[in-house]
Amino acid sequence: MELDSRIPEGPLEKKWDSSRFNMKLVNPANRLKYHIIVVGTGLAGSAAAASLAELGYNVTSLCYHESPRRAHSIAAQGGINAPKNYANDGDSIYRLFYDTIKGGDYRSREANVYRLAQVSGSIIDQCVAQGVPFAREYGGLLETRSFGGTQVSRTFFARGQTGQQLLLGAYQSLSRQIGLGAVKFLGRREMLDLVVIDGQARGIVVRNLINGNLESIAGDAVILATGGYSNVFFLSTNARQCNASAIWRAYKRGAFFANPCFTQIHPTCIPVSSEHQSKLTLMSESLRNDGRIWVPKAVGDKRDPNQIPENERDYYLERLYPSFGNLVPRDVASRRAKEMCDKGYGVGATSMAVYLDFRDNIKRHGKPWVAEKYANLFEMYQEITGENAYEAPMRIYPAAHYTMGGLWIDYNMMSTIPGLFVLGEANFSDHGANRLGASALMQGLADGYFIIPYTLSDYLASNKIKAVANSHSAFKDSEQSIASMIKKLLSISGNRAVEEFHKELGDIMCQHCGMARNAEGLKKALELIPALRERFWSSVRIPGSSEDFNQELEKAQQVADFLELGQLIVEDALQREESCGSHFREEFETEDGEAKRDDDRFSHVAAWEFQGHGKSPMLHKEHLSFEYAKPSQRSYK
Amino acid sequence: MHITLNIWRQKDRNSQGGLVTYELSDVTPDMSLLEALDLLNLGLVRTGVDAIAFDNDCREGICGTCCLQINGRPHGPLKGVAACQIYMRSFEDNATIIIEPFRAKAFPIVKDLVIDRSAFDRIIQAGGFISVKTGGAPDGNTLPISKHTLETAFDAAACIGCGACVAACKNASAMLFVAAKVAHLGRLPQGQPERKQRALGMVAQMDSEGFGACSNTYACQYECPKQISVDNIAFLNSEILRAKIF
Amino acid sequence: MAKTISLYGSSIGQKIVSAFTGLFLCGFLVIHVSGNLLLFKNDGGVSFDHYAGALSSSVLIRSIEILLFAGFAIHIFWGIRGWIFNRRARPKNYAEYNPSESSSLFSRIMLLSGSIVLFFLVVHLKNFWVPIRFGAQDLSDYDLVRIAFQSPLYDFFYVFCLVLLAFHLRQGFQAAFQSVGLRSLWLKAINMVAIIFWLLIPAAFAAMPLYFLLAKGGR
Structure with a gap:
């Protein structure tokens, strides 16, 4: 199958406008006839x-939380x-586009990124109109700040709770x-399968x-907005329930999974303190300022x-990167911290931390x-660690935090399965090999508010979509296969909890x-993961039944999927014989x-x-060409 | 550390529940309370006992999913944090910790410590928004908002919808939750056109969900993990008074 | 947005009614206590008798009296109705409930303090208001009060009830302003005026029986 990214013709800045014009519209009177399923809130x-x-x-909108607000x-x-x-400091759509491409280490699509930069201004306006309390200057106008090492102030914020306020x-x-x-x-x-009928996501x-019933929901298009898969690492900054099951099961139904190995590690997290x-x-990256x-x-100085005098301290980022010092990009700061700890210089009880002083x-x-x-x-640090960072340095360590990879989509946000659209972190498109700070919220909202409404109508209007009810045999087949997987999980009755396998996978x-x-x-890892998967399927224990609220069963299915996804991530990382952005191969360094x-x-x-x-999964390549942002090598010396 | 946990177990919404005692060793002061529950569950699961169901997600106090009544107080012994931000160093060695679900008629129990707070969503659906469609919003800077107005509105907007206010209130009243949204939107210029309908719609829904009325004990403010002020309740009261009389 | 509420049917309307009637009753307390301060005037009760006589013969006062009874009735009815409504909101109680950390005792026992005050009111009306209003006794109004207050048991009951009234007002006065949305605006002023209501007025009322018991005990 040839990957067709369907990038519109024409100059970069005209692509979105012209494609919007060329897209077909659904007559307002007919829209109600189309049933759209949106997974994730x-x-x-x-x-x-x-x-x-x-x-x-x-x-129809659905999520695994009790409420869409969580x-x-x-x-x-x-x-x-x-x-x-607004800051009058020379920012422009083109500059945001360029920064995003460069930050992504030239592994994203120019046309998508330019569109993202184009619509991002409207997001701010939309959110202000909804009542989002963005920070303001004394004069009453919106305040911006520079974030994550950019040279312009283009980041709008709502205290330290921007995501909360935008989501609300x-x-x-x-x-x-x-x-x-x-x-x-x-x-x-919880979505457990995608149903494809006659080649379309239906x-x-x-x-x-709550009651364990399997429910089939038929529709004319399916939109997945189910987030990223950082929890494949077990310990991450993601919420506990974040999982990859929805996209993974769509992958198994034919949606391509793109760049799975592009996973971002955030350098300033509070380190692990106990084995549980x-x-x-x-913690915000701004601490590094x-x-x-x-x-x-x-080594091993405890x-x-x-009590450690100045001349016995190694300010290694300042030593290695005299001009950027502590402000090197996320991936560099993270990698160097790991290197120091691996060499035995780590601090704290676990020796897996560095000081931030x-x-x-x-x-x-x-x-x-x-x-x-x-x-x-500082309060947050004290709350979690019980230590006062004004008196002794903080301990930090990197943690998995965002996944740039995800289901492959074309310019219209559609996966390789017609009628299956993928938005937000769940898709792969805009951040390349590394995401810039304050760009995740932008992308999620751009996809949801300003892109999918156009591209979905084009799909609906230009394709013949036959009526399908949830009594169709494809739904019954799917329900049956899920039921048998659940039955199998419950019947293993081994002696280890799901969480133990998840942890072990995370370690690998x-x-x-x-x-x-x-x-x-x-x-x-390619030897360890299948072996772990095998042990999972032979010795996991899940008490309770499938007919009621059973969180262990939920977790088991998620971990079963992580055990497969983990392998794909590793395979992808192995074939990408280069270092770029967050993907650092030790064999490929300057x-x-x-x-x-x-x-x-x-x-x-x-x-x-x-x-x-x-x-083995089959690898397809979508060539990336850069007509506007010419690739250059990063240097932070 | 060693702790004794008395935990509410209830099979489903209609079953009779009760407190069950568990002993837990190998607890360290650096563990969070939820991690202690994880540890307890690990032991239960390995021996084939149904794990204790409890809702949690972000574990950093912002998603509002966790909802435990710990030793008689919502979110436990500390002020201004959610249950997921309670660490075991807040308890003595050999302490007994009683954990129950938030209790209110409007929050039926799903299982064990898990409750159904969809009543909150229905209240928001009854008016807790500004009716703007996507597209067509004016430039964000066309409407200046004073810093004071913004900050006051933000203090209310910080609500995480956890339901601690309901759990703390002797009347199981949802006034602080409703007031926070009414005040967040009602104090901002964008929220003015729908001010009246918003307050009336949300209060009507609140009453029909079976929450109690406010009797001004201010327990909600004390237990709110985001320390939302009861001044917002006064704001809501005056909105209703204004909408109905003036 | 079809949903709306009737003011009196809603939970907030209920609070607002309680607040307005409560404040109205507070106003009555001010008048009542200021008149009764005449008991302390050392003229053998002449001024007090005059005042009490004027009260029971004025048409204006009599019409206000009807309002006052209505105020009590509504306040009590709404209070009990609200209490029942609120009880239903938590059908299953906590096994462990620790409200003293988060709220004051006064605020949680409004129904109890109110009920005791109501009981007191009934006794009080029977002992003083009925005889004075309908004038069916030989004693002067002043002597009626004086003799009644010479019973230590009665005085104890009286003072106990006033303490509960103080509790009721400690919570109720500022809460009334909260319920009509004004508390945060005038917080300082309200807290100051509140002292008059929850401390000074009950104290003045309590001083009356003690005055007759201790200072005037012999006469």
């Missing part, structure tokens, strides 16, 4: 469901980018449509998490950090100066396919130890096609 899902219902489509978009702290140039805005719009009867919302439903099968750690918490990162010069700035500017900027983060992934990867380790891209061989999207259980 994060930024992308809520925005899409609300916008489509406003247009008059018959929408999706993990809510935890985003920093902000949302938009090139409004979208949730309220969705709620309005639910109240009006235009959207049917189904809570506590519905889904979900499990009602269940998740990691991210004024904190200095160091480790003791001696002294109290305040504010001592010098407290000495120079005083505690109030530091408190004014970072008080909430972190060890061999985390911040730094090499062929040897990846090959090892003399300075930096990522070395191979544009001749790997300027493409790696899209994987499922070939059946026990068979």
Whole structure:
């Protein structure tokens, strides 16, 4: 199958306009006849469901939470980018486009990224109208800040709760449509299969998490906005329930999975403190603006950090990168921290942490100066660790946090299965090999509010979609296969809990396919993961029944999918014999130890096609060409 | 550390539930309370006992999913945090911890510690929004908003919809939740056109869901993990008074 | 947005009614206590008798009296109705419930303090209002009060009930302003005026029996 990205002709800045004009429209009177299923209620899902219902489509929205307001978009702290140039500092759509392409290390599609930059301004306007309380200047106008090392102030923010406020805005719009009867919302439903009939996505099968019933929902198009898969690493900053089952099962029905190995690790997280750690918490990257990162010069130095004199400290980022110092990009900071800990310089009880020290700035500017900027983060640190970071340095360690990879989509957000659209973090498109700060919220909302309403209508209007009811045999077949998988899981009755397998998978992934990867380790992982999967299917224990609320059963299905997805991630990482963005292959580094891209061989999207259980997936390549943003090698020396 | 947990177990909505005692060793002060529950569940599951069902997700106090009544208080002994942000160092060694679901007629129990808070969603659906369709919004800067107005509205907008206000209130009243949304939108200029209908619609839905009335004990404000002020309730009261009389 | 509410049918309307009637009754307390302060005037009860006589013969006062009874009736009816409504909101109680951390005792026992005040009111009306209003006794109004207050048991009951009234007002006065949306605007002023209601007025009322018991005990 040839991948057709359907990028419109014409100059970059005209592509979206011209494609919007060329797209077919659905007559308003006919829209209600189309039933659209939207899975997930994060930024992308809520925005899409609300916008489509406003247009008059018959929408069903569902998620595994009790309420659409709980999706993990809510935890985003920093902000949302938009090139409004309110700061008069030279920002423009083109600059945001360029920064995003470059930040993604030239592994994303120019046309998609340009469109994202184009519509992002409207997102801010839309959210303000919904009542999102973005920060304002004393004069009453919107305030922006620079974020994640960009040179322009283009990040809009709502205290440290931007994701929450944006999600509540979208949730309220969705709620309005639910109240009006235009959207049917189904809570506590987990999507367990995609139903494809005559080559078109025609519905889904979900499990009602309260009573365990399998429910078939037929529709004319399916939109997945189910987020990323960082939880394949077990410990990540994602919420506990974040999982890949929806996209994974769509993959198994024929949707290609693109660039699975592009997973982002965030450098400033609170490190693991106990063996029963269940998740990691991210602290804003802004801490690196004024904190200095160091480790003791001696291996295994367990002294109290305040007892370690200046000349026995190694400020390794400042040493390695004299001009950028502590402000090197996320992937570099993360990788170097891991390297230091691997070499034995790590600190704290687990030796898997480095110090982030504010001592010098407290000495120079005083505690109030530091408190004014970072008080909430210091409080958060104290709450979690019980330590006062004004008195001793913070300990930080990188954690999995975002996945750039996801289901492959064309310019119109459609996967390789006609009628299956994928939005937000669940798709692969806009961030290439590395995502810039404050761009995730932007992408989710752009997809949901301003792109899918156009591209969906084009699909509906230009394709013949026959009437299908959920009594169709394809639904029954799917229900049966899910039921038998559940039955099998429950019947194993071994002696280990699901969580133990998940943890073990996480260890393998972190060890061999985390911040730094090499062929040897990846090959090892390819032996370990199938063996683990086998043990899972022979010794997992899931108490309870399939006919009621059973969180262990939910987790088991998610972990079963992670155990397969993990393998695909590793395979993808192994075939991509270059380093780019978040994907760092130790064999491919410059003399300075930096990522070395191979544009001749790997300027493409790696899209994987499922070939059946026990068979290797097939790799398809979508070539990426750069007409506007010419590739260059990153350097932060 | 060693702790004794008295946990509410209930098979489903209509079953009779009861407290069950569990002993848990190997607890460390760095563990969160939810991690202690994970650990307990790990032991139960390995021996084939139904795991204790409890809702949780982000585990950093923002999603509002967790909803545990811990030793008689919503979200436990600390002020200004959700249950997921409680660490075991907040308890003594050999402590007994009683964990129950939030209790209200409007929050029926799903299983064990899991409840159904969809009543909150229906309240929002009855008016907790600004009716703007996607597209056509004016530039964000066309409407200046004073910092004071914005900050006051934001204090209300910080609500995470966890239901601790209902759980804390002796009347199981949802006033703080409703008031927070009414005040968030009603204080902003964007929210003015629908001010009246919003307050009336949301209160009508609140009453029909079976929540109690506010009797001004202010327990909600004290237990709110986001410390939302009862001043917002006064705001809601005056909105209703204004909508119906003036 | 089809849904709306009737003011009196809604939970908030119920609070607003309680607030307005409560404040109205607070107003009555001010008048009542200021008149009764005449008991302390050392003129053998002349001024008090004059005042009490004027009260029971004025047409204006009599019409206000009807309003007052209506105010009590509505306040009590709405209070009990609200209490029943609120009880239904939590059919199953907590096994462990720890409200003292988050709210004051006064605020949680409004029905109890109100009921005791109501009981007190009935006794009080029977002992003083009925005889004075309908004038079916030989004693002067002042002597009626004086003799009644010479019973230590009665005085104890009286003071106990006033303490409960103080509790009721401690919560009720500021809560009334909260219920009509004004508390946060005038917080400082309300808290100051509240002292008059929950401390000074009950104290003044309580001083009366004690005055007759201790200072005037012999006469």
